[in-house]
Amino acid sequence: MNLVFRMAAYRSLLVVALLALLVLGPGYGSISAADESLAERGWRLLRTKTYLPPDFDQQVFDELWKVWPEPERSRAATATPAERRQMTFSRYGLMEAPDSDGTGPALGYVDNGNSGWVMNCFACHGGKVAGRVIPGLPNSHTALHSLTEDVRLTKLRLFKKPGHLDLASLKMPLGTSHGTTNSVIFGVALGNLRDRDMNIERARPEPKLVHHDMDPPPFWNVKKKRSLYADGFAPKNHRVLMQFMLLPTNGPDKLREWEPDYQAVMAWIEAQTPPKYPYAVEEPLAATGQKLFEQHCSECHGRYGKDAHYEQLTVPIDVVKTDRVRLDALNPEHRTWMQVGWLSRFGADVVDVDPKGYVAPPLDGIWASAPYFHNGSVPTLWHVLHPDQRPVVWKRTEDGYDQQKVGLEISTFDAVPEAARTSYEKRQHFDTRAFSKSAAGHDFPNRLKPDEKRAVLEYLKTL
Numbered sequence: 001m002n003l004v005f006r007m008a009a010y011r012s013l014l015v016v017a018l019l020a021l022l023v024l025g026p027g028y029g030s031i032s033a034a035d036e037s038l039a040e041r042g043w044r045l046l047r048t049k050t051y052l053p054p055d056f057d058q059q060v061f062d063e064l065w066k067v068w069p070e071p072e073r074s075r076a077a078t079a080t081p082a083e084r085r086q087m088t089f090s091r092y093g094l095m096e097a098p099d100s101d102g103t104g105p106a107l108g109y110v111d112n113g114n115s116g117w118v119m120n121c122f123a124c125h126g127g128k129v130a131g132r133v134i135p136g137l138p139n140s141h142t143a144l145h146s147l148t149e150d151v152r153l154t155k156l157r158l159f160k161k162p163g164h165l166d167l168a169s170l171k172m173p174l175g176t177s178h179g180t181t182n183s184v185i186f187g188v189a190l191g192n193l194r195d196r197d198m199n200i201e202r203a204r205p206e207p208k209l210v211h212h213d214m215d216p217p218p219f220w221n222v223k224k225k226r227s228l229y230a231d232g233f234a235p236k237n238h239r240v241l242m243q244f245m246l247l248p249t250n251g252p253d254k255l256r257e258w259e260p261d262y263q264a265v266m267a268w269i270e271a272q273t274p275p276k277y278p279y280a281v282e283e284p285l286a287a288t289g290q291k292l293f294e295q296h297c298s299e300c301h302g303r304y305g306k307d308a309h310y311e312q313l314t315v316p317i318d319v320v321k322t323d324r325v326r327l328d329a330l331n332p333e334h335r336t337w338m339q340v341g342w343l344s345r346f347g348a349d350v351v352d353v354d355p356k357g358y359v360a361p362p363l364d365g366i367w368a369s370a371p372y373f374h375n376g377s378v379p380t381l382w383h384v385l386h387p388d389q390r391p392v393v394w395k396r397t398e399d400g401y402d403q404q405k406v407g408l409e410i411s412t413f414d415a416v417p418e419a420a421r422t423s424y425e426k427r428q429h430f431d432t433r434a435f436s437k438s439a440a441g442h443d444f445p446n447r448l449k450p451d452e453k454r455a456v457l458e459y460l461k462t463l
Contacts, residue, residue, distance in 0.1 A: 042266070046122065055117055056163065060151055068091075124183060129401065140408070151166060184212070185210070187243045191243060217230075220365055300313050320357055381457055385456065394410040
């Protein structure tokens, strides 16, 4: 009888738990589960909890194809729903989650429970390499501005209210090349609406915004760093991760309520490991490359293997000579605002208000994170090692991977082709002559001979 009673009680508790999940949502109940690590909780929160208003709903997503130009629109009209979904993902650089059943939001979005697609970190930090989707990999396919333009047109056609990105993109670019975003300036613009305690101050004068595109870094290298961003000015803490949710709809109390969530998110980020190179490696050549790397490159980028060591180093801009727009774009007022405010725990976490250059990043998984440099201007590691042969304009394929040059499979051009007439087609081409997009600098490999460069390239595959 005791066994029967216990089984009945267990079934009753299970029913209550399931009802709680249905009524209160997927974030209820399991958050404090004893068998869930902090990192696992961070992953679950990123995949199930919404922190922003939705950008669009499922109906808008399903009808985006109706504003496409020909012949894409006609092809979509005759496609199956599954084929049309794939075409839409391909057009805008959206990724299927590893556990996706082929329905619902992409990896970079969360369902708000009412068919709304709410953006999360994976919009920029959930990408694919050689066709394989990896959460934490930079999304070098993202076409956020192109997506937002078409969302806005679709909402107008459906008589739906525009969202915050629809309106913001009328005043500021969300990304002028596919694969990069103007995300740094998002943080500046949103931060300008807050005082040091995160109270909302809408009347503050608008700062000068220097728009520029960035290539997001891979999450798996965050654990090696002591600060964040290309210039290393921001402290590595969970609060800094929250700056992209500083819409006025999220008041200071809401940020403090969500702070434990982002401690878990940071734990998930720091638990990530780089993917292993999936193709053949010439081991003897790689061994030679390791010696050359340690002689010429490890001072800035660290050592790997059994004697691994990375000491974060900022290389002065006059030494590295890469595009300096990112370094100059953040005004001293914004840096100081972070230094004295809530994001840095009121200065308890170090903020560099006057950085002098760019951080030489760790190179774990470097084979997977093309394109290179902070602005994403260099498509392969071969081009990193051959500064004088970097393309002026290049366009990538979607899933191709260049095993010889180690990076994106591309076509190169002397200029953006005249056939690229629409803004969407122009954004598919990375033009290194444009503002903030220079591929110059980091010419240190010029000290190596051609066969030495080949050996270093082979070694970089193994990191």
